[in-house]
Amino acid sequence: MSTVRILGLFNDFDLASYALREVRDAYLPALNRDDITIKSPIEHPDVEELLGYRPAPIRRYTLIGSLLGGILGFLFLASSQGNFFAQQKGGKPIIPFPPDIVLTYEMLILGGVYITVLGFLISAGLPARMKSELYNTKISEDQIGVLVKSDARTIAEIKKIFEKHLAISITEEVIE
Amino acid sequence: MEEKDIRDDIAWAQINVDVLRSIEKPRLSFWLLFCFAGCLFLIGVACEVYQWRKGLGVANFDNPHVWGLYIASFIFWIGMSHSGTLLSAILHIIHADWRKPIYRFAEAMTTFSLMTAGLFVMVHLGRLWKFYYSLPYPNERWTWPNFQSPLLWDAMAIFTYLTSSILFLYVGAIPDFAICRDNATGWRKHFYSWLSLGWMGTDRQWRNFRVTYLTIACFLIPLAVSVHSIVASDFAMSQQPGWHVTSFPPYFVAGALYSGCAAIITLFIVLRHTFRFEEYMTLPILDKIGRLTFVIAMVWTYLNFVEYASVWYGDDMYAKDLLIQKATGPYSPFWWTMNFCGSVIPFLLISKTIRGNLTAMMIISLLLNLGMWLERWMIVAPTFSHGYYPWTMDHNQWPSFVQWGMVLGSFGWFGLLFMLFCKLVPSVSMYEVKEMVYHRTLAQKKYAREA
Numbered sequence: 001m002s003t004v005r006i007l008g009l010f011n012d013f014d015l016a017s018y019a020l021r022e023v024r025d026a027y028l029p030a031l032n033r034d035d036i037t038i039k040s041p042i043e044h045p046d047v048e049e050l051l052g053y054r055p056a057p058i059r060r061y062t063l064i065g066s067l068l069g070g071i072l073g074f075l076f077l078a079s080s081q082g083n084f085f086a087q088q089k090g091g092k093p094i095i096p097f098p099p100d101i102v103l104t105y106e107m108l109i110l111g112g113v114y115i116t117v118l119g120f121l122i123s124a125g126l127p128a129r130m131k132s133e134l135y136n137t138k139i140s141e142d143q144i145g146v147l148v149k150s151d152a153r154t155i156a157e158i159k160k161i162f163e164k165h166l167a168i169s170i171t172e173e174v175i176e
Numbered sequence: 177m178e179e180k181d182i183r184d185d186i187a188w189a190q191i192n193v194d195v196l197r198s199i200e201k202p203r204l205s206f207w208l209l210f211c212f213a214g215c216l217f218l219i220g221v222a223c224e225v226y227q228w229r230k231g232l233g234v235a236n237f238d239n240p241h242v243w244g245l246y247i248a249s250f251i252f253w254i255g256m257s258h259s260g261t262l263l264s265a266i267l268h269i270i271h272a273d274w275r276k277p278i279y280r281f282a283e284a285m286t287t288f289s290l291m292t293a294g295l296f297v298m299v300h301l302g303r304l305w306k307f308y309y310s311l312p313y314p315n316e317r318w319t320w321p322n323f324q325s326p327l328l329w330d331a332m333a334i335f336t337y338l339t340s341s342i343l344f345l346y347v348g349a350i351p352d353f354a355i356c357r358d359n360a361t362g363w364r365k366h367f368y369s370w371l372s373l374g375w376m377g378t379d380r381q382w383r384n385f386r387v388t389y390l391t392i393a394c395f396l397i398p399l400a401v402s403v404h405s406i407v408a409s410d411f412a413m414s415q416q417p418g419w420h421v422t423s424f425p426p427y428f429v430a431g432a433l434y435s436g437c438a439a440i441i442t443l444f445i446v447l448r449h450t451f452r453f454e455e456y457m458t459l460p461i462l463d464k465i466g467r468l469t470f471v472i473a474m475v476w477t478y479l480n481f482v483e484y485a486s487v488w489y490g491d492d493m494y495a496k497d498l499l500i501q502k503a504t505g506p507y508s509p510f511w512w513t514m515n516f517c518g519s520v521i522p523f524l525l526i527s528k529t530i531r532g533n534l535t536a537m538m539i540i541s542l543l544l545n546l547g548m549w550l551e552r553w554m555i556v557a558p559t560f561s562h563g564y565y566p567w568t569m570d571h572n573q574w575p576s577f578v579q580w581g582m583v584l585g586s587f588g589w590f591g592l593l594f595m596l597f598c599k600l601v602p603s604v605s606m607y608e609v610k611e612m613v614y615h616r617t618l619a620q621k622k623y624a625r626e627a
Contacts, residue, residue: 041188041355042611043382045618059388081323084314098462099324106332109399113340113392120388121373124381124506126350128374135376137358140351142188142610145377156317 004155007134007141008162013044016144019165020050024157030154031175039135039145060120062112069111074104105147135169143168149175179460181274184617185456188610195361195602196452204602206450206595220585223297223578232302234575239479240560240568245579248553252435253293254407255428255548259436260286260341261400264348267392273615274464276608279454280352281447281598282440283524288593290338290584297331300583326409333403340399344392348377350385351607361494366493367600412554417494418502418559423486427479434476434518435548437469441541442592445534447603456604459532466531469544473522480519494621498562506572510550517547539620 010016016038023036033052038044042128047144048054078095121127140144161172225232237244240613263282267275298307312321312328321328360368375381408428411419421427444465448457487495502511521543530536561572597603 003302024407038379039381040379040411040606041377041388043373044379047379047383054380056383056387058384058391062391077323080312097330102329102402103323103332105402106336106399109340109395110336113336113343113395116388116391116395117343120347120384124384126373126381127376128375128376130369133376139356139377140323140358141192147378152243155315 002152002154002174003149003176005134005147005149005173006155006158006162006165007038007039007136007145007147008159009138009145009169010165010167011138011143013046013144015165015167016040016044016146017046017050017140019161020146022161022165023146024050026157026161028150028154028157030151031148031158032150034054037147038145039139041140041142057123058116058119062116062124065115065119066108066112069070070104070108072110073107074100076107077103084115136169136171137140137173138168153159180458180616181460181464182277182456182458182609184613184620186297186609186613191606191609191613192355192359194452195503195604195606196356196456198453199599199602201601203450203452206599209446209591210451210595213588213595216584216588216592217582217592218585218588220588223581223585227299227302227582228304234576235578235582236573238573240563240571241557241558241573243300243560244573245553245575245583246296248556249548249583250293250296250300250551251428251555252295252549253289253586254404254436255432255552256439257286257289257293257337257341258404258429258432258435259289259440260284260345261396262436262439264344265396265400268390268393273612274461276612277453277458277466277604278440278444278461279592279608280345280601280605281443281603282436282592283341283348284597284601284603285436285439286341287338287345288590288597290334290341291547291593293588294334294338295586295589296582315491319356319437326413329406330410331401333406333431334445337399337403338397339398340392344389344396346371346394346467347385348389349601351377352602352605356602363423387403389472400432401429403430416559416563417492418498418562420492420495421486423479423481423482427476427483429470430476430479431548433470434472434615435545436539437465437472438544438548439520441465441469441537442545445541447598448534451598451603453604457535462534462537463528463531464560466525466537468542470522470525473518473544474527477519477522493494494564498558501562502554502558505562506557507554509557509560511554514550514554515535517543518551521547527548575596581585 008016008019010019020036020038022034023031036051038051044050056167077100095109114164134145134147136143136145148155148160148161152174159170159172198448235244235246263275264279264286267279289593301307301310309317309319310321310331313322313618350372353368354377356374357365357368357372384537403423405428408605412421412424414420441462443461444457447453484499489500490496502508521540524530524536524540557573560568562569563571
């Protein structure tokens, strides 16, 4: 059976939530919860309750980035001081820890921020191809979109639910 | 009953319409200010070209006066950059949602202030074409970077702060770029499509966006503190009278937050008028910034007096002599003006009537920033005029027109960048204002139900 995508647009979060709850409680056998996406102008306040917990692994990237930034930063400094930039220190250490900690701290933050942003792009699926997904410009304005991907029979059921909950517009697309 | 920061009944679609219309058709005053900034910038460019051709002598630099207005302005612009961190990161973490309509331009201020500050580092070197001598890479010139010097820490800290601020500004604006993309035509559509990275407002994107924004905000706060502490170390780690002060790092951080807040008030009023943002940059929000500025002004005043007291009651006769010179010598008019503008003028902000008067707030914010700029000059110049060696004592120097021209040019450069940004990027965050309206409406409904 062919796979179909359907995008229902709702006037507010309440209507979208009612529709989503009914879709969820209908126990449609072919519907996977991961195939439901909410598209909204601001983050849906009850998204976890409706779709269940979905992870945001950004903090792992942050931890790795910070550690890498700090460690590589210190190694970079220490190896530079020990090789290219070794100076006459009059008995003082070639690799002085207190001032190097300042620079290591800056590089820790630098690594943390850069890798966090990289992690954001990877985790959020950005950059994304707009043409590959159903979208409506009203979503960035004031309407809430509910996008579901499933087989044609299930989508027909979902369409009825969307209509029942006063969806402003419903768009369907056969993808395979 | 307390006035609302923003109307609760603004429709979401209306927010898009208002902000996007204002970007496309600002008032005539926008273009007048843009031209004015352009003229100032050209003055700066002319002075730099003259200095390039003739050498640093035309700036009236001599030994020991080798920093002058350039480094004073460098500290001033670094200080201004703290506004974005304060308004965006700190207030974001403590959930002060009144920041939402105004944080975007404060973040932009951070970025452009840092860019302006960076220019002064290069300008004060004189021979710009040999700037690469100062970069730390293995070379055959035997010019070794000193990793123990705060000047090198400065370069690293500012680079980190600048790039992190740009990322913070950019990431926070992605949902708004998507709104612009969905409403634009022609070249603007391509421009915003490229910037929005295909943002579609999916739950996955929002979820990751929230965590990322909060994480970068958490990084930016210690980073901002470290940047200005390091700038303070440029002075405090030397042995010069007037600079070797333990309280310099917190004093610099407080001064930075102070000048940043004052600049936010100035630009708040300018943007409110030129882009017709009366609905979003409201008087209750200005009132809150005014109160915040007063609190920070008092912290700065306290730290200022701590510095005076520790010098006065300390055992360093050179530092004490310098303090007396500041109060009675040739720089005294500027020193007293600094103290008056920085510590006395803020008391006007106690009055609610004044906090609600745009003209008064504009004048006060300009005076506060004048005070903060003078503060930086009074840190740099008097110490050079009253050093340890006999030939540096009472060696007063008045900056030449080239130095003044560069300072004006820096305001022009900042103004040009900032206004260009405001013309291309929504300076009111549309999605955050929608959130603000939505959550306040929800709270009202809940309150009504409970009542």
